[in-house]
Amino acid sequence: MRIDRLPHVIPTVRSDGPFLSHAAHALAEGAQELLWPTRCLGCDLGGELLCPDCRASLPWVAQAWACPNCGAPHGFMTCTECDEAWETRACVSSLPFGGVASRLVTGLKDAHELRLAPVLAALMLCSLDEAASWPAEDGRPRFDRADLDAVCFVPATPQAYLRRGFDHMELVSRSLAAQLGLPLADVLSRSSSSDQRGLGREARASNLAGSIDVLERVDGLSFLLADDVITTGASVRECARALLGRGARSVTACSVARVW
Incomplete structure (x- = not known):
């Protein structure tokens, strides 16, 4: 039960709010990920702040x-x-x-x-x-x-x-x-x-x-x-x-x- 709750709040990309168009928003997220890639705080794997393996453990x-x-x-x-x-x-x-x-x-x-x-x-x-x-x-x-x-x-x-x-x-x-x-x-x-x-x-x-x-x-x-x-x-x-x-x-x- 505890593991099931967490994936819904684990961001995988950055968000700058609702005021950017979809294309500009995607471009901004891509640029930020290129400069400051999201990495797992547990194992440093790229993509999520806390990867599934680290959540499970x-x-x-x-x-x-x-x-x-x-x-x-x-x-x-x-x-x-x-x-x-x-x-x-x-x-x-x-x-x-x-x-x-x-x-x-x-x-x-x-x-x-x-x-x-x-x-x-x-x-x-x-x-x-x-x-x-x-x-x-x-x-x-x-x-x-x-x-x-x-x-x-x-x-x-x-x-x-x-x-x-x-x-x-x-x-x-x-x-x-x-x-x-x-x-x-x-x-x-x-x-x-x-x-x-x-x-x-x-x-x-x-x-x-x-x-x-x-x-x-x-x-x-x-x-x-x-x-x-x-x-x-x-x-x-x-x-x-x-x-x-x-x-x-x-x-x-x-x-x-x-x-x-």
């Missing part, structure tokens, strides 16, 4: 064995990665971080391959579908589309936004919201903070403390909070803490990858 996190609190693989019985007291009611991650997962994430946010946004969204949706069959700590499904009001995302820092010119998780979350049929709620902002990469667990939490603001009223709403990579959980926990502090009813987290 993705190392999915089995939700049956994942920790329902922090999403860590193999943490269902006893989790060594969390204290079972996260602010999120459940956490779902698609892939262990590393290999193709890391290249997919960095390809979008650092290499500016914007066509990866719907691909990452589809990865998350596949795992959310599976997580709907498994209970969270409260006994309810870890993911329930009917119980959610909107999708939101862990925002980029102002420095990262200026450096990239876009917020990669806004792009991913916009696609995820569309695939779920939910509104996208751009309700979180992030003040300046140091890059989380390279920081340990305590330093990450300290770096993010108080850095997330809620921009609109969220009273009584349930959110699906999206992030690219969950390492210690400091980012999603701080965002969930901010949302709940402003009256949100619940926050379920999801990510493309989980450091393990």
Whole structure:
């Protein structure tokens, strides 16, 4: 089921929008492919961003064995990665971080391959579908589309936004919201903070403390909070803490990858 969903969102050619004539559009795509050929992020094979063989060999996190609190693989019985007291009611991650997962994430946010946004969204949706069959700590499904009001995302820092010119998780979350049929709620902002990469667990939490603001009223709403990579959980926990502090009813987290 997961493999069947992905081919529909794997671009094989570039698109410049609906304003070019068909001939000009085809010519532009051909020129771009000649100059910057599309290659698989997994094996470098030409033609697709993620080829069929690499799609078939993705190392999915089995939700049956994942920790329902922090999403860590193999943490269902006893989790060594969390204290079972996260602010999120459940956490779902698609892939262990590393290999193709890391290249997919960095390809979008650092290499500016914007066509990866719907691909990452589809990865998350596949795992959310599976997580709907498994209970969270409260006994309810870890993911329930009917119980959610909107999708939101862990925002980029102002420095990262200026450096990239876009917020990669806004792009991913916009696609995820569309695939779920939910509104996208751009309700979180992030003040300046140091890059989380390279920081340990305590330093990450300290770096993010108080850095997330809620921009609109969220009273009584349930959110699906999206992030690219969950390492210690400091980012999603701080965002969930901010949302709940402003009256949100619940926050379920999801990510493309989980450091393990």
